Amino acid sequence: MNPLLEAHGLTKRIDGVLIVDEVDFVARAGQVTVIVGPNGAGKTTLFDCLSGVGTPDAGSVWHRGEDVTALPSDALARRGLARTFQRSSVFPTMTVADNLMVAAESHRRRGLLRGVVGMPEPRRLRHGAAVREVLADLGLTPAAHVVAGELSPGTLHLVELGRALCTGPDTLLLDEPASGLDDTEAEHLHQLLHRLAARNLAVVMIEHDLRLVDETADVVYVMAAGRAVVSGSPKDVLRRADVSSLLFGRPS
Amino acid sequence: MLTLELALAGLGIGSIAALAGLGLLVTYRFTGVFNLAFGAIAMATAYLLWQQVHVWHWPIGLAAPLDLLVICPLFGVLLERSVFRPLQRRGASTAEQLVASLGVLIVLLGMATVIWGAQARLDAPSIVPYRQLRLSGRLQVPLSTVVDLGVIVMVGLALVIGQHTRLGLEVRAVVERRSLAELAGLRVNRVAALGWAIGCALAGIAGVLMAPTMRLQPQGLTLVMLETMAVVVVARLTSPLWAIASALLIGVGQAELTRVRVNGSAEALLDALKSNLFVVVLLLALLMLRRLDERAAPDAGLAARLPTARGRVEARAWWLLPALTLTVPVLLSAQDRRTALAVPALAIVLVSVVVVSGYGGQISLGQAGFAGLGALVAGRLAAGTIPGLPRVPGALVLVLVPLLVLPVGLLMGWPAIRRRGLFLALTTFAFAVTISRFVFDQPAITTGVVVHPPDAFGSDNNFYVLELLCLGIALVLVHNLHTGRLGRALTAVRDDEMGAQASGIDVRFLKLLVLAASAALAALGGALLAMGSRAFDPSAFDPILGLIWFAVVVVFGVDSASGAVIGAGMLVALDAGAPSGTSILVIGVAALFLGRLPGGLVHTLSRLVDATMGGRVAAASVRVPVAPTRLTPTGRRALARTLHRPSSVRGAAP
Known part of the structure; x- marks a missing residue:
């Protein structure tokens, strides 16, 4: 399976403190790759470096075989590398459908200024159908016309996932997508992510619930103190004594 | 010797600026509110003292301590209680608190204008008798400078010592994390009240000391005081010692500049620099600093947001009201109709604020600069006095003006891309003040500039039709900015920049677009304003007006173009029909009550109608x-x- 997203020797300091320390990382199409690790291990900062939100101090990021280290996150999103945030970044004054529509429309940069002089969007560029499909996939159809600011945190994560899907991604970076969901909802979500991976997407996520990780993940990376300490299949990795002492603070 | 004497003279102004800056800084550190009103508080205190001494014939030895030690601190406590504590209880954003302090500024400005008139007075009472102290040999120093320096040393010492008291510790806790301090049982409100009391007292002292050195005039004195926030910006909103040091340095630098002489075209620039070093430092500091130590760090993304209609769309019927506003002039007498020529022009300027603040989510306090540039460029284009450009006939001027000012908007947009909230607001304001002082106030650039309506639209009636046409085109363009793909993208950027970027939106490009479009619109409005009054008048584009225009737009609904049109009508009508200052007072009071009108007047009204139907x-x-x-x-x-x-x-x- 070909690697969609690769990182070599990623290093990031914030205010002089080493947060991400020479991390090598690969995400392949058709696989769910999960990053686990205790709080403060540098998982979200790694995501920031991968998605262009922050530039790494050293190392490189490769997407579909091209060096994208210096690209900003909007350029990466248009390339097909979409991400969600731990703290919701949904547009609170817009409806759920409009939230998704923004992402669907921004896939192409051209034609944005067409609207200034009142020209309508050409028919081939209308994205209503794509948005409706994603809404249905996520079970958000009934909430399509609710203003997003009024939704619960769990639902907001779904909206954000929907927004990421609407950019037409081949790689998804999801920062704790299941937080704020109850057990059944989280399970639904993971089944959905599995289906997405089956469509040949590379799904990368940060997740704390190890039961879900065990069920869903194809590859697990364990991060601690900025380093990717172990990686491999969940069966191998999660049962290692040193890993569980790292994650639970005691040997199992 | 001369150098030393000048330096001593500069220390006087410098220490007054330091006092004003310290007041601003103390309020900001204690409460998190950047109190733009401090300039107006200083101005109002100076006026109050004038009233007591010259009209009521109180002895100054009684009036000054009463004003500075009792009335000013009490006013501060009153502000905290009635305006800012409710806002902070509600968790209002930085932008809302900035607007409230703008409201206080505008109310005081309006009151001063209504009570004391807009004309300048030269007889501000001085609390220090005029006397020269002989230091050694021929070196003399005015007593007032010694007093100014003495006050700043005392205040500085008090702040340093205060940090080590129990109260100082509480203040630092509240400054670090207000909510945690409250949970720990600290008296957060008392700290805030103290911050406001000290801030207002220092502003009052600075105003009373400053007034005798210049003319007593509501807008003028307020603006001069506002310029001293340069020292707070240099201090990165943090260090009082830096604020004092930079204030004294700028004061001395300004005084030393009077010795420098050059010939030729640089002379005018140097002359402008001599009296405006604070403005230059303010702008440069804002452009060079990468970030300010803003207090609203934990939710900086949300902090910049102004209350909007949260996704509600105005019903079409709401356009009846602005349409009515614009048809009223047809029914007026010829005299009044001439006054009403300002309505569509001002409406275009206000719509430019809607574009940048309502749609773009950026606080811009500098639209007066762009509007004035538009007026100036229009006059000089028609006269053919812009180097390199031919004389431009008739209505073509109105097409070219926005296009020529647009690059200036881009220029200001460049630093604005990475700034938001308070930082951006101050940058835009500094920009407008700089343009006002270095362009509009330069006789070489502005004297003799006449701005005529295009020939075919010479009569008032025809010109009004032309204005309506321009407004119509502007509104259609603005409507397009707010709908469809572009409108959604802009709303996304306003709502959450990080989310917008993650969705593939080129945020920098859109911000630049909004700032440039808004500058072009403001320029068009400014050109029409000047054409209506047949002249370029620098005072019609005073930076303080930029603050007032911003407040008008926020009051009528920051993302409501129809509200902007109604607001323009109201402003012009009140200016023409009521005593001078009334319009400012009304807007200021409304801005103070903004907390009760979420989304602005127009949306509150339309919600009421919705509720009844x-x-x-x-x-x-x-x-x-x-x-x-x-x-x-x-x-x-x-x-x-x-x-x-x-x-x-x-x-x-x-």
Whole structure:
């Protein structure tokens, strides 16, 4: 399976403190790759470096075989590398459908200024159908016309996932997508992510619930103190004594 | 010797600026509110003292301590109690608090103008008798400078010592994390009240000391005081010692500049620099600093946001009101109609604020600069006095003006891309003040500039039609900015920059677009304003007006173009029909009550109408499509919420 997203020797300091320390990382199409690790291990900062939100101090990021280290996150999103945030970044004054529509429309940069002089969007560029499909996939159809600011945190994560899907991604970076969901909802979500991976997407996520990780993940990376300490299949990795002492603070 | 004497003279102004800056800084550090009103508080205190000494014939030895030690601190406590504490209870954003302090500024400005008139007075009472102290040999120093320096040393010492008291510790706790300090049982409100009392007292002292050195005039004195915030910016909103040091340095530098002489075209520039070093430092510091130590760090993304209509769309019927506003002039007498020529022009300027602040989510306090540039360029284009450009005839001027000012908007947009909230607001204001002082106030550039309406539109009636045409085009363009793909992208950027960027939107490009478009619109409005009055008048584009225009737009609904038109009509009508200062007073009071009018006047009104005609809205909400297939539990819950809260639903089906 070909690697969609690769990182070599990623290093990031914030205010002089080493947060991400020479991390090598690969995400392949058709696989769910999960990053686990205790709080403060540098998982979200790694995501920031991968998605262009922050530039790494050293190392490189490769997407579909091209060096994208210096690209900003909007350029990466248009390339097909979409991400969600731990703290919701949904547009609170817009409806759920409009939230998704923004992402669907921004896939192409051209034609944005067409609207200034009142020209309508050409028919081939209308994205209503794509948005409706994603809404249905996520079970958000009934909430399509609710203003997003009024939704619960769990639902907001779904909206954000929907927004990421609407950019037409081949790689998804999801920062704790299941937080704020109850057990059944989280399970639904993971089944959905599995289906997405089956469509040949590379799904990368940060997740704390190890039961879900065990069920869903194809590859697990364990991060601690900025380093990717172990990686491999969940069966191998999660049962290692040193890993569980790292994650639970005691040997199992 | 001369150098030393000048330096001593400069220390006087420098220490007054240091006092004003310290006041601003103390309020900001104690409460998190950047109190723009400090300039007006200083001005009002100076006026109050003038009233007591010259009209009521109180002895100054009684009046000054009463004003500075009792009235000013009490006013500060009153502000904290009645305006800012309710806002902070509600968790209002930085932007809302900035608008409230702007409201206080505008109210004081309006009151001063209504009570004391807009004319300048030269007889501000001085609390220090005029005397020269002989230091050694021929070196003399005015007593006032010694007093100014003495006050600043005392205040500085008090602040340093205060940090080590129990109260100082509490203050630092509150400054670090207000909510935690409150949980720990600290008296957060007392700290805030103290911050306001000290801040207002220092502003009052600075105003009373400053007034005798210049003219007593409401807008002028307020603006001069506002310029001293340069020292707070240099201090990065943090260090009082830096603020004092930079204030003294700028004061001395300004005084030393009077010794420098050059010939030729640089002379005018140097002359401008001599009296405006604070402005230059303010702008440079804002441009060079990468970030300010803003207090609203934990939710900086949200902090910049102004209250908007949260996704509500104005009903078409609402356009009846602005349409009515614009037809009133037709019914007026010829004299009044001439006054009313300002309405569509001002409406275009206000719409430019809607574009940048309502749609773009950026606080811009500098629109007066762009409007003035538009007026100036229009006059000089028509006269053919812009180097390198031919004489431009008639209505073509109105096409070229926005295009020529647009690059200036881009120029200011460049630093603005990385700034937001308070930082951006101050940058835009500094920009407007700089343009005002270095362009509009330069006789070489502005004397003899006449701005005529295009020949075919010379009569008032024809010109009004031309203005309406321009307003119409502007409104259509602005409408397009707010709808369709572009409108959604802009709203996304306003709502959450990080989210917008993650969705593939080029945020920098859109911000530049909004700032440039808004500058071009403001220029068009400014050109029309000047054409209506047949002249370029620098005072019509005073930076203080930029603050007032921003407040008008926020009051009428920051993302409401129709509100901007109504606001323009009201402003012009009040200026023409009521005593001078009334319009400012009204806007200021409304800005103070903004907390009760979420989304602004127009949206509050339309919500009221919706509430009384509730049936229509409820009927619309039933049309939300219900898809029975594959509902996750989250989806089911969202659906239930949708059906139980009809007011939150927008009517249309997909």
